[in-house]
Amino acid sequence: MNLRSSWVAETGQTREDTRLTQIGATTPANPVQALSGVLPGSHDGRSRLAGFRLEGTAAMSATIHEGRAVIQGQTSQGFYPVTLTSSEVVTFAAGNAQYSRIDLVVLRIYDNLYDKSSNLNEAKIEIIEGTAGPTPKPPAVPALCLPLWKVTVVAGASAGNGGINWSTSVEDLRNSVVAIGGILPVEKTVQPGAYPGQYQDSGGALQRWDGGAWVPYPSALGGIVPSSASTLIASYTGQYRDTAGGQLQRWNGSAWVPAVPGPYFNDSLDSGYTVSTTYGTALTGRTTLLTLTFTAPASKAVILTFGSKITLVGTNLAGSGLMSLRITKGTEVYRDITTDDYAVVGSTSTAATGAVSTSTTQRLSNLTPGASYTLTPHYKTTNTSLKAHFDNCFIRVDPQA
Structure with a gap:
């Protein structure tokens, strides 16, 4: 033989x-x-x-x-x-x-x-x-x-x-074996590791024995899971992966989410007006409500930018149109509209129709990381005889690192 x-x-x-x-x-x-x-x-x-x-x-x-x-x-x-x-x-x-x-x-x-x-x-x-x-x-x-x-x-x-x-x-039924320290190509039955730091090739990914389980190689070293292995289940909260689309993601304990979320943006090109002198969300002529929801980053801070083209229509009346944002976290109010200090303002001092494009940039801080915040625009005019038209409204949120 x-x-x-x-x-x-x-x-x-x-x-x-x-x-x-x-x-x-x-x-x-x-x-x-x-x-x-x-x-x-x-x-x-x-x-x-x-x-x-x-x-x-x-x-x-x-x-x-x-x-x-x-x-x-x-x-x-x-x-x-x-x-x-x-x-x-x-x-x-x-x-x-x-x-x-x-x-x-x-x-x-x-x-x-x-x-x-x-x-x-x-x-x-x-x-x-x-x-x-x-x-x-x-x-x-x-x-x-x-x-x-x-x-x-x-x-x-x-x-x-x-x-x-x-x-x-x-x-x-064949299983493979290699010399000590070699990377084992797994074919059939997956055997427990013999020591932490042992490696095996599962056929689609390199794995490392951590003392209790075979875990993807990048997680064992704290590295980024490559896009070629991006279908692997995460090993721990805080693990990162590169997606096929080139986006870096982080495992939050239950789902893969963008590692650097945002920027968040929403806008409305529908024009509407108000004659109310108190803030409200409704605009005559606009059928949809403009809102934006974002997830607070680990830094607890974002840069907020919003604005509108404001057109004032009246007869021999001067005044202003204002747009401000109410910010909520679920049912909790993070920032209410109790002052005009955070609003964008369009004003005219003449008796004719006036139009102005205006925006503001603000910093929101002390946010709860991972929590969702919703921004809802409110509008008003300074005089019921003065129609304040709002068009090309937008909201943008950029998370800070």
Whole structure:
């Protein structure tokens, strides 16, 4: 047989055997044991795990291609490196006449020093045959066995009637192993890490063992999750990611939100007027209510800018039109309209129609980070005989860093 092993045979181990099986692949399971598995790699670099690949080559036979692996024994036994230098053919027994069964293709170590039942000292590729039944299950795996493939042998399968369907009846059981400190390419079962700082490639993202779970690599270092892995679930509040659209986002504990929110902007190009001398939100001729809602940043401060084109219409009356903002946080009033000090004002001192574009910039501070604030414009005129028209109204909020 072409399967080579080290330190199993009582006599006859050659220097070639030793060279071929010095693998150095011991992904730790604990301080003294390694995980059993197959070394990754392929001839063309396109496959993560090509060792011990199964290829159906006849109705009831398959070829197991070359590869290297390690098989961990009991604590005192250590691990056994094995190497298959050229392919081997395995042949399955014909199927049961009535029921299907599940067979396992395994790498198996026979070490007579620990198991006297076989009187063997060698490594073998074997088929462990399952029991046929209405609901077949895989057979039990003996000690010092590394399962490679699970093969379903349907009822009546034989060389004379088509045999095994190699495209639908085979399941890959191989797991990979690498040397200590190497990045493990995960293929099947995800094993717990053996030490904080261990890395694995889950197929779509690099992960780090933090002592209790595998977490995305950027979160372990406090870095920014790249856009290529932006679908990953966040690991902690305060983690950042780069989205496919190039926007930096921060995990707030329940959702990804812009890391630097804003600017926020809303406007209305509909003209309306008021003849009320007290502040109100309604404008005759305007059908929609202009508002703006923003989320307060961590700095607790924003820059607020708002304005309007104010046109005053009257007969021999001078006066003003004013626009001011009422600011609320839910049902709580952050800033009410009790004074004209924060308003934008359009005035005329003539008896003719007057128009002016006006705006103001203010700083809002002592906001609650993460809270939503709503800005609602209110309008008034200084005289009921003077119509104050408001057009091109806008509100803009820029969070401060």
